[in-house]
Amino acid sequence: MLQNLDIPDSGTLIISNRLPVKIERKKSKLKFTPSEGGLATGLGSFYKENGSWWIGWPGIIPKNEQEEELIRQELKKLNLIPVFLTEKEIKGYYEGFSNAILWPLCHYRPSYVELKPEFWTSYVEVNKKFAAAALPFIQEHTRVWVHDYQLMLVPHNIRELKESCSIGYFHHIPFPPIELFKMLPWRDELLEGLLGADLIGFHTYENVDNFLDSCSGVLNLQNNINSLKINGRKILVDVFPMGIDYEKYKDQALDTETKDYSKHIKELYHNQKIILSVDRLDYSKGILQRLTAFEILLNDHPELHGQILLYMLIVPSRDQVNQYKKLRNEIDRKVGNINAVYGKPGWQPIAYFYNSLPFHALSALYVAADVCWVTSLYDGMNLVAKEYIASKQESSGVLVISEFAGASKELSDALVINPYAVHRTSRTLYDAISMEEEEKEDRMHSSQAIVSKFTVHHWVNLFMQRLEEIKNEQRHELARKVREKVETDIKSSYNASNKRLILLDYDGTLVGFNKNADKAVPTTEVYEALDNLSKDPRNLVTIISGRKYSNLESWFGNRPYYLIAEHGIWSNYPNHDWHLVPGLSNSWKTEVNQILQRFTDRTPGSSIEEKSHSLAWHYRKVERAFGLRQAQELLQELRHLNQVLDLQIINGDRVIEIKNKLVNKGKAAINLANEIDPDFILCIGDDATDEDMFIALPDSSITIKVGDKQSHAKYYVENNKEVLQLLASLGK
Ligand SMILES: Nc1ncnc2c1ncn2[C@@H]1O[C@H](COP(=O)(O)OP(=O)(O)O[C@H]2O[C@H](CO)[C@@H](O)[C@H](O)[C@H]2O)[C@@H](O)[C@H]1O
Numbered sequence: 001m002l003q004n005l006d007i008p009d010s011g012t013l014i015i016s017n018r019l020p021v022k023i024e025r026k027k028s029k030l031k032f033t034p035s036e037g038g039l040a041t042g043l044g045s046f047y048k049e050n051g052s053w054w055i056g057w058p059g060i061i062p063k064n065e066q067e068e069e070l071i072r073q074e075l076k077k078l079n080l081i082p083v084f085l086t087e088k089e090i091k092g093y094y095e096g097f098s099n100a101i102l103w104p105l106c107h108y109r110p111s112y113v114e115l116k117p118e119f120w121t122s123y124v125e126v127n128k129k130f131a132a133a134a135l136p137f138i139q140e141h142t143r144v145w146v147h148d149y150q151l152m153l154v155p156h157n158i159r160e161l162k163e164s165c166s167i168g169y170f171h172h173i174p175f176p177p178i179e180l181f182k183m184l185p186w187r188d189e190l191l192e193g194l195l196g197a198d199l200i201g202f203h204t205y206e207n208v209d210n211f212l213d214s215c216s217g218v219l220n221l222q223n224n225i226n227s228l229k230i231n232g233r234k235i236l237v238d239v240f241p242m243g244i245d246y247e248k249y250k251d252q253a254l255d256t257e258t259k260d261y262s263k264h265i266k267e268l269y270h271n272q273k274i275i276l277s278v279d280r281l282d283y284s285k286g287i288l289q290r291l292t293a294f295e296i297l298l299n300d301h302p303e304l305h306g307q308i309l310l311y312m313l314i315v316p317s318r319d320q321v322n323q324y325k326k327l328r329n330e331i332d333r334k335v336g337n338i339n340a341v342y343g344k345p346g347w348q349p350i351a352y353f354y355n356s357l358p359f360h361a362l363s364a365l366y367v368a369a370d371v372c373w374v375t376s377l378y379d380g381m382n383l384v385a386k387e388y389i390a391s392k393q394e395s396s397g398v399l400v401i402s403e404f405a406g407a408s409k410e411l412s413d414a415l416v417i418n419p420y421a422v423h424r425t426s427r428t429l430y431d432a433i434s435m436e437e438e439e440k441e442d443r444m445h446s447s448q449a450i451v452s453k454f455t456v457h458h459w460v461n462l463f464m465q466r467l468e469e470i471k472n473e474q475r476h477e478l479a480r481k482v483r484e485k486v487e488t489d490i491k492s493s494y495n496a497s498n499k500r501l502i503l504l505d506y507d508g509t510l511v512g513f514n515k516n517a518d519k520a521v522p523t524t525e526v527y528e529a530l531d532n533l534s535k536d537p538r539n540l541v542t543i544i545s546g547r548k549y550s551n552l553e554s555w556f557g558n559r560p561y562y563l564i565a566e567h568g569i570w571s572n573y574p575n576h577d578w579h580l581v582p583g584l585s586n587s588w589k590t591e592v593n594q595i596l597q598r599f600t601d602r603t604p605g606s607s608i609e610e611k612s613h614s615l616a617w618h619y620r621k622v623e624r625a626f627g628l629r630q631a632q633e634l635l636q637e638l639r640h641l642n643q644v645l646d647l648q649i650i651n652g653d654r655v656i657e658i659k660n661k662l663v664n665k666g667k668a669a670i671n672l673a674n675e676i677d678p679d680f681i682l683c684i685g686d687d688a689t690d691e692d693m694f695i696a697l698p699d700s701s702i703t704i705k706v707g708d709k710q711s712h713a714k715y716y717v718e719n720n721k722e723v724l725q726l727l728a729s730l731g732k
């Protein structure tokens, strides 16, 4: 058994379902070959260079312990650590949950999903098995990189036991829209599993969006510029389009052996334009649609008979999963049919191969092909497209790629198709075959500029850089968090002072939010904490809120502390009589109210609150995503109007408030501070409006934000419970 690997700082512990090497038993001998599949081909060529190690399944069930040990030792030489799966685990975890639930769901095939609870049980167990296999090699400083949908629970499994290590996760396939993801009975667990990571990456922006939508819709997590907060830990979600090892494909294409083999292929199919497709056998690759489009081309262009060839290379994949078995039969039938109908002596329109090719042979095919044709119905990235481009060093060619492959977003000089539109696709294929040399070269050169820059090395570096950045941010955040040390410092300056101003926001700071604002009433703990503080004559406790003064008066009117309402418009300092800041106009209200009314009529669940000198549009009860969208539109309209009215528009927590610019919490707080001239100021708030106080108060003030958002406050606490704990501890 391996123990305590010495992974250098430059290295990473990679964990994926499949190792980049697969082992097969051929005539009772073990054969080690490179795995197919995007992740293995992408990272497999260079992970060892920086001292990384890779944990995964070698694709074989050892006959006995002796064989298992032999495999371990052989793999160890390649920096690989095997996780062996039993037949039952392969059925339940790999073929079942991974490839009969997650794969079809992520590729928009809900009807292929087999929601069997036993698949989930196996998935949970095997994810634990992978995490357990990794744990002995993980120190607190180790960088762990988990890959793909088969291991979505592993980040959480590792995080539970290794709190501070860096964990990245990359999802190589699409992430479905929330409507599909929500179908899964285990949706919460899967998301929570991923959120054990510090950085979560996807190939495209669309996937990032879908994932964040699910986090918000399923777990009710709000994101802030692609970052999420879990148990006080900040997590980043970002786009990292994967590249290929460009130099490797380029060099292989220029190799003499490759060129000779490519020439041989050309001679074999002399006078025929070779249209190449290369994929794993998978319904997501649009193989049937491709065959239909090719048939249409043959039908519409009899003059091309004998002049073109579809060279279709398919690598066997997941052949024990129902939908894959069916697909294989359908492809066999369709290819046979097209060849039978259109073929003639000396020419078959389709050359179909169902096997895996060694690298040099694949490279020769790329070199020989006049067109590379990618028809994915949905594909995370599609590396074949990029491999083809890298291989076109001395020969020309055209890439025809589906708009549903992630790679199409980068390769704008390729011919982009909708593979479902089979007639149009066949016409695009015709254009590709007949394209002028000059245009081919132009398009290929621009594509090469992109593929050679955004390589797999670039991808790894970028991902690791972002992982380090987020870890640094987490460390920084930790220092800002009010914990034992910070609390002791606050207490000692509190104890050393004689005139203390304590400014407290109300909603989100002293009490939690409630969908019904009237129900967010003060709790016994709130009264206790504030009463306790007020007992000390050196303290001036002040609640400073956006609420109407009537609200504050009804809850706290009989208390010794002071109240400031409507962001500073009303105050009962110094004699507990309410008074208004003079000179404020309300003439703007009618016009703004009309706009708010229009949005309220269009947005079920939203409401308008009229205060004496402000208007607030609440959307806490509106379906989250819809509410946010409506709020964006409303903000835009209000800002436009505000060019004339010159009001303050506050984008708060599920509320947009419009008020006179002359008053804000910052001005109210500093005015009060100037009047009483305290030697200690504590100010706590959670909202955008509280930022005005954090900015306006003197630097010596202790400012605390509730919830760790971007803030001008010096410190933060997680929630209102922590606020009350802190206040209670000061009162002691
Ligand atoms: N017959 C054959 N012989 C030898 N090699 C063969 C072969 N057929 C295919 N391959 C190789 O297998 C790889 C396939 O990678 P793809 O990106 O095209 O799809 P895949 O679905 O496996 O990858 C998943 O991961 C990748 C990487 O993230 C995403 O691009 C993709 O969308 C996602 O589904 C290529 O490197 C290709 O060269």
Ligand SMILES: O=P(O)(O)OC[C@H](O)CO
Pocket: 017, 018, 036, 037, 038, 039, 040, 148, 172, 173, 317, 318
């Ligand atoms: O053959 P599989 O099932 O390991 O799939 C390989 C693909 O790269 C999955 O992303």
